[in-house]
Amino acid sequence: MPASQSAAPEVAITLPDGSVRRYPAGTTGMAIAASIGQRLAKDALAIQVNGKLTDLDQPIAADATIAIVTATQPAGLDLVRHDCAHLLAHAVKELYPDTQITIGPTIEDGFYYDFSPKEPFTPADLARMEERMALIVDRDLPVRREVWDRDEAIHFFNSRGEHYKAEIIADLPRGEIVTCYRQGDFIDLCRGPHASSTGRVPKAFKLMKLAGAYWRGDSRNEMLQRVYGTAWASEKDLKTYLTRLKEAEKRDHRRLGREMDLFHVQEEAPGSVFWHPNGWTLFRACETYLRRRLEAGGYVEVKTPQLVDRALWEQSGHWEKFREHMFTAEAEERIFALKPMNCPGAVQIFKQGIKSYRELPLRMAEFGACHRNEPSGALHGIMRVRAFTQDDAHIFCTEDQITAETIRFCELLKTVYGDFGFTDVHVKFSDRPPVRAGSDAIWDKAEASLQQASLAAGLSLTLNPGEGAFYGPKLEFVLSDAIGRDWQCGTLQVDFVLPERLDANYVAEDGQKHRPVMLHRAILGSFERFIGVLIEHFAGRLPMWLAPVQVVVATITGEADSYAGEVRKALVERGLRARLDIRNEKIGYKVREHSLAKVPVMLVVGKREAETQAVAIRRLGGNAQETLALGDALASLVVEATMPGTSEGATAGA
RNA sequence: GCCGCGUUAGCUCAGCCGGUAGAGCACCUGAUUUGUAAUCAGGGGGUCGGGGGUUCGAAUCCCUCACGCGGCACCA
Numbered sequence: 179m180p181a182s183q184s185a186a187p188e189v190a191i192t193l194p195d196g197s198v199r200r201y202p203a204g205t206t207g208m209a210i211a212a213s214i215g216q217r218l219a220k221d222a223l224a225i226q227v228n229g230k231l232t233d234l235d236q237p238i239a240a241d242a243t244i245a246i247v248t249a250t251q252p253a254g255l256d257l258v259r260h261d262c263a264h265l266l267a268h269a270v271k272e273l274y275p276d277t278q279i280t281i282g283p284t285i286e287d288g289f290y291y292d293f294s295p296k297e298p299f300t301p302a303d304l305a306r307m308e309e310r311m312a313l314i315v316d317r318d319l320p321v322r323r324e325v326w327d328r329d330e331a332i333h334f335f336n337s338r339g340e341h342y343k344a345e346i347i348a349d350l351p352r353g354e355i356v357t358c359y360r361q362g363d364f365i366d367l368c369r370g371p372h373a374s375s376t377g378r379v380p381k382a383f384k385l386m387k388l389a390g391a392y393w394r395g396d397s398r399n400e401m402l403q404r405v406y407g408t409a410w411a412s413e414k415d416l417k418t419y420l421t422r423l424k425e426a427e428k429r430d431h432r433r434l435g436r437e438m439d440l441f442h443v444q445e446e447a448p449g450s451v452f453w454h455p456n457g458w459t460l461f462r463a464c465e466t467y468l469r470r471r472l473e474a475g476g477y478v479e480v481k482t483p484q485l486v487d488r489a490l491w492e493q494s495g496h497w498e499k500f501r502e503h504m505f506t507a508e509a510e511e512r513i514f515a516l517k518p519m520n521c522p523g524a525v526q527i528f529k530q531g532i533k534s535y536r537e538l539p540l541r542m543a544e545f546g547a548c549h550r551n552e553p554s555g556a557l558h559g560i561m562r563v564r565a566f567t568q569d570d571a572h573i574f575c576t577e578d579q580i581t582a583e584t585i586r587f588c589e590l591l592k593t594v595y596g597d598f599g600f601t602d603v604h605v606k607f608s609d610r611p612p613v614r615a616g617s618d619a620i621w622d623k624a625e626a627s628l629q630q631a632s633l634a635a636g637l638s639l640t641l642n643p644g645e646g647a648f649y650g651p652k653l654e655f656v657l658s659d660a661i662g663r664d665w666q667c668g669t670l671q672v673d674f675v676l677p678e679r680l681d682a683n684y685v686a687e688d689g690q691k692h693r694p695v696m697l698h699r700a701i702l703g704s705f706e707r708f709i710g711v712l713i714e715h716f717a718g719r720l721p722m723w724l725a726p727v728q729v730v731v732a733t734i735t736g737e738a739d740s741y742a743g744e745v746r747k748a749l750v751e752r753g754l755r756a757r758l759d760i761r762n763e764k765i766g767y768k769v770r771e772h773s774l775a776k777v778p779v780m781l782v783v784g785k786r787e788a789e790t791q792a793v794a795i796r797r798l799g800g801n802a803q804e805t806l807a808l809g810d811a812l813a814s815l816v817v818e819a820t821m822p823g824t825s826e827g828a829t830a831g832a
Numbered sequence: 833g834c835c836g837c838g839u840u841a842g843c844u845c846a847g848c849c850g851g852u853a854g855a856g857c858a859c860c861u862g863a864u865u866u867g868u869a870a871u872c873a874g875g876g877g878g879u880c881g882g883g884g885g886u887u888c889g890a891a892u893c894c895c896u897c898a899c900g901c902g903g904c905a906c907c908a
Contacts, residue, residue: 290903298836389903390835397905401835404903436843445881445899503907553833553906554899566908645907654908666908703908735865762865770869784867796868803868 192243207234208374211246221248223257223373231257233323233371249380249411259284261321261372261379262311262409266291268364269310270405273303279366280342280393280402287419288383288408292391294342299403304385307405311383318377319362323370326356331367342393343367382416383409426661431713432559438718438776440726441560449557449564451706456726459755460712461705463724463821465545468569468594468702470823475590477541477571482523484547488513494522495615495679499648503550520546521649521673521698524572525680528694533684538694539575539583545705546570559710566704573697574682577627580695584631584670587699591668594701595657597822598712599721602658605637606666608645615649616675625651628672647698649675655701659715667703667711672696718776719798723821725755730777731793732759732768734784741788745781745808752816773798779815 187203191210201210207225211218211234224231226245227238231253238244247254263282266289270277274295282291293299326334328347335343347356347367359368361376373379385407393399410416427433435441440457443450453461472479485507491497496504496518505516517523524542533540547567556562573583595603607629610621628651632639637653646652655668673696677683683691702708712720722728731746733739739760749756759768765782772780781793782803793811794803806814 301837387902388836391904392834395905397834401904403835406903443900448899548908550907555833555835555904556906557900562907568908669908700908707908732868733865734867737865764864764866764871765868766866767870768868773869780868782868786867794868801868 189238190241191238192241194245201238203239204237206237207232207244207246210238210244214246218246218248221250222246223248223254223261223378224371226253231371234374235323255409255411256284257371257373258379258411259289259409261376262383262407263289263291264359264361264364264366264368264372265311265314265376265379265383266307266385266405266407267293267366268314268361269307270295271364272314273306273310276339278340278342281346282366285406288386288406290404290406292393292402292404294393294400294402299388299405301388304388304405308383308385311385312381314362314376315379315381316377317362318375320375321359321361321372323372324358324360324365326358328352328354328356331356331358335367380409380411380413382411382413383407384416384420422661429661429714429717430559431561431710434713434718434776435560437774438713438726440713443560448554449552449562451560451563451565457709459726460709460720460724464702464705464709464712467597467723467821467823468545470821471590471594472541472543472571474823475541475586477543479543479545480524480527481544482517482520482527482546484516484549485514486517486523488515490522490526491515493679494525494676495648496522499613499615503552505549505551516549517546518548518550520544520548520568520570521572521676521696522680524570525676525682525696528572528574528682529680533574533694535576535684535686535692538684539573539579541571541573543569543571560706561710563704563706566706568700568704569702569708570698570700573699574677574684574694575697576686576692577695580627580672580697581631581634583697584628585635587670587697588635588637591655591701593823595655595668599715600657600659604656604658605632605639606642606645606654606656607632607639608642608647608652608654610651611644611646611648613648614646615679620674621651624672624674628653628670631672647671647673649673650698652698657711659711660717661714663714665707665711667708668701669699669703671698673698719778720776722778722819725776725778727757727775727777728754728819729756729779729781729815730759730768730772731756731781731783732765732772734765734782736760736762737785738783738788742783745783745793748808748812749815752812754815754819769796779818781811 188200189203189205191199191201193199207222211222222234224247225234226247227242231247247257249255249258263284267279267282270293271279276296278294280292280294282289331347332344335347350356357368357370358365359370359372385405387406389404389406390401391404393402408419410419435457438456439454440460441451441453443452488497500518504518507514524544527542528540545567547565549565552562552564575583609625632653642654650671650673652669652671654666656664656666658664677693677696682694684694686692729749731742733742742758742760746756746758769780776798778798780796782796783793787793791808792805793808794805795811796803
């Protein structure tokens with residue numbers, strides 16, 4: 179250390195590897211990075227000082243533990259995306275100066291920026307914006323942080339015609355430091371940090387899509403134009419991401435639904451599914467499976483009417499709280515509604531006769547077809563529809579039984595998800611919504627009991643405030659699919675309200691009438707959505723017990739036709755869904771076709787197999803073949819195709 | 833519901849400045865009897881989403897409705 183500088187104050191900087199270096203007080207991240215290496219100085223985007231991310235040019239006054247952040251680290255990548263949002267806004271202001279800018283946060287895999295343009299953007303504008311962004315990177319403009327007086331900032335942005343920005347600042351809590359970042363002529367309100375110059379942003383971004391978005395996310399506000407982009411540390415990462423998107427597109431259930439001939443939708447029945455034979459087979463396999471699990475789980479099954487007089491919905495509260503989602507029909511001067519939920523129907527069954535406490539808990543399942551008039555913009559394939567079948571059940575029980583029933587349900591749900599190949603599940607707890615039925619006292623009780631039961635069931639919950647059903651709080655079970663997307667499927671809701679409104683009661687040990695508690699619960703949620711999730715999760719390659727066609731017996735030559743017929747018959751007799759392909763085509767053609775149709779198993783038979791009573795097994799996805807004696811092949815396929823939860827020795831499901 | 837975009841043969845898509853519709857796959861017919869992801873040849877098929885308008889003339893331009901797609905808002 180040079181003696182001449184010993185008088186100047188120094189700071190001790192601890193690097194990520196634990197080493198300590200001394201720098202003059204007031205040094206910057208940039209200086210530190212430069213002292214470590216040229217490469218680091220070039221790649222540096224920001225610095226973490228005692229865990230807090232800041233700009234490279236911020237002076238460091240005291241001893242600190244630091245880390246130089248580059249695009250290869252998560253915090254650095256996030257910063258790149260944030261920089262890209264600014265680049266985009268900068269580009270837009272240059273190209274379309276009378277556009278107002280609003281907000282531009284980072285999101286998973288990228289960023290977006292919301293604008294209020296004079297003329298709506300078109301997809302062609304995206305290319306222009308992207309080009310301009312690259313140009314601004316090339317200019318390598320310095321990016322400067324500025325601290326502004328709040329009122330001056332408001333005045334400044336207003337004077338520039340940036341009224342949204344001014345509004346944001348005006349809404350900042352008093353006392354908050356207002357910082358802006360300036361690059362060239364562009365200035366934006368921003369907390370930062372940012373890279374020190376535009377040239378440091380890797381040119382690995384792409385503007386992806388144009389969308390509408392409400393100002394401040396409120397549908398009562400004006401609609402802004404949102405530009406979505408993706409950004410990565412390198413062009414290679416960008417390419418990997420774009421490939422991933424393409425792969426995800428191939429799993430799209432709407433595309434696979436058509437390719438696998440499972441279902442279709444058409445404009446005369448928006449939001450309703452036409453199930454084709456293949457798709458309906460899959461639907462029924464799910465239903466059969468679930469029915470077995472429910473029977474084993476102590477449920478009874480019922481069926482309640484589709485079309486019910488308005489009077490019942492008024493009594494249940496649906497007419498008041500759910501009216502806009504209900505389809506109605508008029509006949510005989512009465513108004514009927516298609517049921518949007520099964521619960522009121524279930525209560526009617528409960529109310530028949532006198533129930534004793536001895537009958538509780540009464541677990542009443544229904545594969546109920548519900549209709550809800552969802553907003554047109556919400557419809558999506560078979561995942562979000564207007565007519566759907568819930569794997570619904572209502573458990574009528576006492577307050578004391580809530581905990582045990584919750585635990586029991588969670589176990590069942592875990593088993594079912596596991597059988598379908600989902601192991602990654604998390605749970606959200608939704609409490610009272612603004613629009614609700616029932617008193618606060620009842621809600622207090624319902625929320626407390628559900629929370630307590632969740633605790634007892636060992637669930638770890640994330641809170642989802644204000645998202646409960648109008649009649650009670652709920653647990654929402656969210657599963658993650660093969661490519662990491664989340665789907666809300668299962669639910670458990672505690673309801674003290676409907677039994678009251680619909681006057682359900684049972685006779686307790688004291689000989690008096692008491693109110694039961696209702697637990698609304700579903701595991702799949704709706705068959706339609708769940709099947710959509712299954713298709714995407716497995717990319718169409720359904721496990722054998724679910725596959726609409728489990729086996730195709732394909733011949734190589736006409737000489738094997740009659741033997742192939744016998745093989746198929748033997749499969750069908752053992753409960754397998756098997757088809758015969760004796761067309762006059764080459765085997766390669768047949769293999770390709772059935773592979774594209776995602777049939778899990780092909781049994782190829784030619785002259786050799788016919789003579790030796792054998793089959794050549796070819797599995798989807800592989801190109802290996804195994805020749806087995808017919809009997810052995812049948813035995814192993816039967817095991818493979820067996821539905822989970824089927825007792826030993828039983829054959830595969832319907 | 834809101835914003836933007838789209839709708840052409842069963843599917844995927846082409847069709848430039850308005851001149852009267854095309855490809856590949858699929859389908860049908862014939863030939864081929866084939867050994868693990870496309871055998872060859874021929875053929876049929878579209879009031880260009882519905883309605884209205886501009887024009888001598890509209891798949892193409894304009895208006896409108898429906899549906900779809902991407903988001904937002906809403907939600908199983």
